[in-house]
Amino acid sequence: MANTTKVKKRRKLDIWNKLAIVILTCFLVGCISVFFILVNVINDPEGMRFSEDGLTTLSNSRIYDRDGNLMYEFGDEIREDITYEQIPQNVIDAFLSIEDSRFFDHNGFDLPRFISAALTNLRTGDFSQGGSTLTMQMIDNAFTKNQEEKLITSKGSISKLDQVKLKIQEIYLSLIAEQSIGKEEIFEYYVNRIWFGSGNNTRGIQKAAQYFFGKDVSQLNLSEAAFLAGCINAPGTYNPLANMYDTEVDHLQLAQDRRNVTLQLMLQHGYISESEYKLASATDLSFALNYKESTSSDPNEAFIDQAISETITLTGQDPGIIPMDIYTTCNQAVQKQADEICAGNVVDFSRDEFDIGFAVIESQTGEIIAVGPGRRYHTDAVKVDNSTDRKQPGSSMKPLLAYSSTFDILGWSTEHTVNDKAKDYFHTGSNLNNSDGKYDGKMTLKRALGVSKNCPAAAAMIDLVNEKGYDYWIEFCRKLGYDQDVYEEFVEQYAIGGANMYASPVQQASAYTIFSNKGNRVNAHTVRKVIRRSDSLEVEGNTEEYELISEEAAFMMSYLLENVVTGGYQNLNEWLISPNYTAYGKSGTSDWGTDGLQYGIPAYTYKDEWSIGYTSEITIAVWSGFTQQYQKLGYYFSYAELMQGTAFQITHNLLDFCQDYYNYHDIEVPDGVSPYKGGYIKTEFLSKGDDTTVEEEESEEEKACKADGGQWDEESESCIMEEEPDEPEEPVDPVEPDTPVEPDTPTDPVTPDPGGESGGDPGQIASENASTGMFLMDPRKFLMGIQKLINIL
Numbered sequence: 153m154a155n156t157t158k159v160k161k162r163r164k165l166d167i168w169n170k171l172a173i174v175i176l177t178c179f180l181v182g183c184i185s186v187f188f189i190l191v192n193v194i195n196d197p198e199g200m201r202f203s204e205d206g207l208t209t210l211s212n213s214r215i216y217d218r219d220g221n222l223m224y225e226f227g228d229e230i231r232e233d234i235t236y237e238q239i240p241q242n243v244i245d246a247f248l249s250i251e252d253s254r255f256f257d258h259n260g261f262d263l264p265r266f267i268s269a270a271l272t273n274l275r276t277g278d279f280s281q282g283g284s285t286l287t288m289q290m291i292d293n294a295f296t297k298n299q300e301e302k303l304i305t306s307k308g309s310i311s312k313l314d315q316v317k318l319k320i321q322e323i324y325l326s327l328i329a330e331q332s333i334g335k336e337e338i339f340e341y342y343v344n345r346i347w348f349g350s351g352n353n354t355r356g357i358q359k360a361a362q363y364f365f366g367k368d369v370s371q372l373n374l375s376e377a378a379f380l381a382g383c384i385n386a387p388g389t390y391n392p393l394a395n396m397y398d399t400e401v402d403h404l405q406l407a408q409d410r411r412n413v414t415l416q417l418m419l420q421h422g423y424i425s426e427s428e429y430k431l432a433s434a435t436d437l438s439f440a441l442n443y444k445e446s447t448s449s450d451p452n453e454a455f456i457d458q459a460i461s462e463t464i465t466l467t468g469q470d471p472g473i474i475p476m477d478i479y480t481t482c483n484q485a486v487q488k489q490a491d492e493i494c495a496g497n498v499v500d501f502s503r504d505e506f507d508i509g510f511a512v513i514e515s516q517t518g519e520i521i522a523v524g525p526g527r528r529y530h531t532d533a534v535k536v537d538n539s540t541d542r543k544q545p546g547s548s549m550k551p552l553l554a555y556s557s558t559f560d561i562l563g564w565s566t567e568h569t570v571n572d573k574a575k576d577y578f579h580t581g582s583n584l585n586n587s588d589g590k591y592d593g594k595m596t597l598k599r600a601l602g603v604s605k606n607c608p609a610a611a612a613m614i615d616l617v618n619e620k621g622y623d624y625w626i627e628f629c630r631k632l633g634y635d636q637d638v639y640e641e642f643v644e645q646y647a648i649g650g651a652n653m654y655a656s657p658v659q660q661a662s663a664y665t666i667f668s669n670k671g672n673r674v675n676a677h678t679v680r681k682v683i684r685r686s687d688s689l690e691v692e693g694n695t696e697e698y699e700l701i702s703e704e705a706a707f708m709m710s711y712l713l714e715n716v717v718t719g720g721y722q723n724l725n726e727w728l729i730s731p732n733y734t735a736y737g738k739s740g741t742s743d744w745g746t747d748g749l750q751y752g753i754p755a756y757t758y759k760d761e762w763s764i765g766y767t768s769e770i771t772i773a774v775w776s777g778f779t780q781q782y783q784k785l786g787y788y789f790s791y792a793e794l795m796q797g798t799a800f801q802i803t804h805n806l807l808d809f810c811q812d813y814y815n816y817h818d819i820e821v822p823d824g825v826s827p828y829k830g831g832y833i834k835t836e837f838l839s840k841g842d843d844t845t846v847e848e849e850e851s852e853e854e855k856a857c858k859a860d861g862g863q864w865d866e867e868s869e870s871c872i873m874e875e876e877p878d879e880p881e882e883p884v885d886p887v888e889p890d891t892p893v894e895p896d897t898p899t900d901p902v903t904p905d906p907g908g909e910s911g912g913d914p915g916q917i918a919s920e921n922a923s924t925g926m927f928l929m930d931p932r933k934f935l936m937g938i939q940k941l942i943n944i945l
Contacts, residue, residue, distance in 0.1 A: 216477065218480065223484065226472060231345070234358050234369055242377045243377040243381070245418055246381035247339075247343065248286070249417040250381050253417075265283045268283065289342065291325045295322075296318055300318065345473055349383060364379075375440065378411045378418065379407060379411040391407070392437060392438065394534045397534050397536060398780070416429070451490070453529065454537055457537070459478060460472070466691050476684050477685065478679060478682050479680045483522060485813075486512060486521050493802055494527050505778060506798070507776070507782075508524060509524055509526050509537070510523070510661075512770060512810065513661045513772075515665040518673070519677065520677065521770070524802075525539050539656065544653060546740030546741045548740030549649045549653060550601065551667070552632060553628075553629075554608075554609035554612045559702075559708045565837075566597065570611065570612070572592045572608055604739070610648060613646075626640060629646070632662075633676065657775050658773075660762070661772060668710065668767070669706070670706055671700055671702050672699050673698045677695065681693060704834045707821060711832060733767055734768075734816070734819075739762060740762035742760045758794050760776070761799050763797075765804070767814070768817050772807065774803050776798045823835075860873070
C-alpha cells in the first residue's frame with residue numbers, strides 16, 4: 153500500500169488580517185519617517201543648540217564705537233542675579249500657578265498639557281497656545297525668541313512650518329536642560345533673565361522689584377509677587393508706570409486684572425486661602441508702586457539701546473545674556489554733541505514740554521553716527537526714543553515721492569513748468585489746499601518746491617502712479633526704508649505726508665541719503681559686526697543696498713534742494729546756509745486738522761515741524777514738537793514757536809559740527825545730465841526736450857461759463873459774470889490842496905489757515921504775511937493819494 157503524504161494547504165489571510173498588516177506597516181513607516189524628520193529638525197545646522205553659556209553670562213558683553221574704543225560694558229546695572237534660596241515662597245508659588253503647576257513633576261516636557269494646547273491650536277487655526285513648561289519658557293527666552301527674530305529678519309516673516317520646527321527644537325532642548333541642570337537652577341535662570349518691563353535694559357526679578365516697588369525681591373508681598381509673575385507675557389502692556397506717558401490705554405487697570413488672574417490660579421492650586429485671595433485682589437496696585445526716577449549721565453545711552461536691539465535682531469541672541477563684542481558705527485564726539493543739544497545747552501527751547509528727535513547718518517554707508525532721542529530720555533521711567541518714534545513727515549516727502557522720479561520716468565527737467573490749481577486731487581470731496589491759502593497757477597518746479605506747494609506735488613504723484621502703478625510705489629516705499637504697515641498702505645497722499653504716511657527721524661534721514669549717494673540707499677544701521685565670545689562667531693551688520701532712482705535724478709533733486717535753501721523763499725531752510733559748504737534741505741510740517749479739538753487744540757494748528765538737511769557726506773533729519781503725553785494735555789505749536797525754527801537750528805549746528813570729521817564738497821554733475829534752459833535734464837531726454845506747456849482740459853462747467861460770456865475763476869472754481877455798468881455818479885468835488893488825505897487804518901495781519909492738509913511750510917506763510925501786511929489799505933486809494941500829493945507839489 154503506497155504511502156500518501158497530505159499536503160497542508162496554506163491558510164489564506166482574511167481581509168481583516170490584511171488590513172491589520174497594512175495599518176501596522178503604515179504605522180511603522182510613519183514612525184520611522186517621523187523619527188527621521190525629528191532627527192533632521194533637531195540636527196538642523198541652522199537650528200538652536202543647548203549650551204549652559206546661553207543661560208548664564210560668564211563674562212560681560214562689550215560695545216565699541218566706530219574707532220574701536222570701548223563705549224559700554226554690561227555689568228550689575230543690567231542684571232542682579234539672586235539664588236533660589238533668596239526667592240520668597242509666594243513668588244515661587246505665583247510663577248508655578250500661572251506658568252507651570254507641574255514644574256517639579258515633569259522632565260521638561262508636559263505631554264498632557266502639550267496635547268491640550270495642540271488641540272486648541274488645531275481648533276483655532278493658530279499656534280498661540282504653546283503648552284510650554286517653565287523649562288521650555290527658559291529655553292524660549294534664552295534661544296527661541298531670538299531665533300524667531302533671526303528668521304523674521306532673513307525671511308521677512310515666520311511660517312507655520314518654521315514655528316513647528318522651533319517648537320520641536322525647544323522641546324528637545326528642554327529635555328536636555330533638565331538632564332544637565334537641576335529644577336532650582338532652572339527656576340533661577342528663568343527669573344534672573346526675563347524682562348519684566350523695567351527700564352534701562354535691566355533684566356531679572358531683582359531689578360524688577362527695585363524698579364516697580366523700590367525693594368528687594370525678598371520683601372515682596374503676595375500682591376506684588378502675583379503682579380510680577382503675571383506681567384511677563386506682555387511687559388509693556390502690563391507696566392502700570394506707562395500711564396504717565398500713554399493715555400490711550402489704562403495700563404494700571406490691565407496690570408491689576410492680570411495680577412488677579414494669577415491670584416485666582418494660586419487659589420485654585422491651593423497655594424493661598426480664600427481670605428488671602430480676597431485681600432490681595434482688592435489691593436490697589438498703585439499704592440504699592442514706588443518708582444524712583446534715576447538719571448543717566450551717559451550721552452551714548454540711546455545709541456547703546458538701539459545697538460542692543462539691533463544686535464538681538466542680527467544674532468538671534470541677547471547680549472545681556474550671551475557674551476559678545478559689539479562694534480558699532482557711533483561717533484562719540486557727534487553723539488556727545490547730540491546729547492548736549494537734547495539737554496538744551498546748544499539751542500534754546502521755547503518751553504520745557506517742547507521736544508525733539510533726530511538722527512545723523514553717513515550717506516554712502518548708511519551708518520548711524522549719532523541719535524537724539526529727545527529731552528527726557530535719560531530720566532523717563534518708560535523710555536520713548538524720538539529718533540525712532542514715528543510722526544507724519546509733511547512736505548519732506550515731496551522730494552522723495554512726488555518729484556525725484558519725474559526726471560527718470562516722465563522726462564522732466566529741473567525747469568519744468570507745473571500748474572498750481574485748485575482741484576480735488578485725492579477725491580476727498582474738497583479741493584486740496586496750499587499752506588499759503590492760495591493757488592498761483594503756472595510756475596516752475598523750482599519755485600513750487602521752494603514755496604512747498606501741495607497741488608503740483610499731488611499732480612506729479614498722480615502722474616507717476618498712472619505711469620507705474622501702485623505695486624511699483626509700494627515697493628519704492630519699502631526700499632526707502634519705511635515700515636511694512638506704512639508702505640503696504642501707499643496712496644497718493646503720501647507725496648505730501650498725508651494719509652498713513654508716518655516716519656521716524658532715522659527713517660527719514662536714511663531715505664534722504666539717496667540724493668547724495670547716487671540714487672541708492674544703504675540700510676541704516678548702528679552695528680558693523682558682532683563677535684560671540686564663546687566660539688568667535690562673527691555676524692556682519694545689515695548693510696543691504698537698494699537702488700531707487702538714477703544718479704542723474706539724484707543730482708537733479710539735490711540741485712533743486714540746494715535752491716530750496718538759498719533761493720530766498722523765507723521757508724526757514726535758509727538756516728542751513730553756510731559760507732563753508734553747500735547744504736541741501738527741505739522742511740515739512742503737519743497740522744492737527746480738527747483732530748485736536750478733543751484736547752482743546754484749535755483747528756488746523758501745527759503739530760510737527762521737520763528739517764531735513766544734508767551735504768555730500770552726511771544726512772540729518774530733525775523732528776520737533778510735542779510727544780503724545782503733552783499733546784493729550786492740549787500742547788501745540790504756537791506760531792512764534794514754529795517760526796523760531798528749532799529743528800533748522802539743530803540741523804545747521806550738526807552740519808557745522810560734523811565738518812571736523814568729513815570733507816564736504818558740492819555734489820558732482822554726473823555724465824548723464826545736460827544743461828537745459830538754465831537748469832538740467834537727463835541727456836537721454838535732451839533731444840525730445842521737456843514739454844513745459846501745461847495743458848489743462850476744460851471742465852463742462854468752465855465751458856458753459858465761457859459760452860455764457862463769463863470768466864472762469866480757477867481758484868474758486870466758479871463762474872464770474874460781468875456786471876452791467878452802474879449809472880455815472882455825480883462828479884466829486886476836487887480835494888482842496890490843503891485838505892489831507894486820510895489813509896485807511898491798518899489792522900494786525902492774520903495768520904493764514906494752514907488749510908487742514910499736511911505738507912505746508914510755515915516760512916512761506918511768513919513771507920506772505922510780510923508782503924500783505926505792509927499795506928492793508930486799498931492799493932488804488934493809496935496810489936490816488938500819491939498822485940494827488942504829486943499834483944499839489
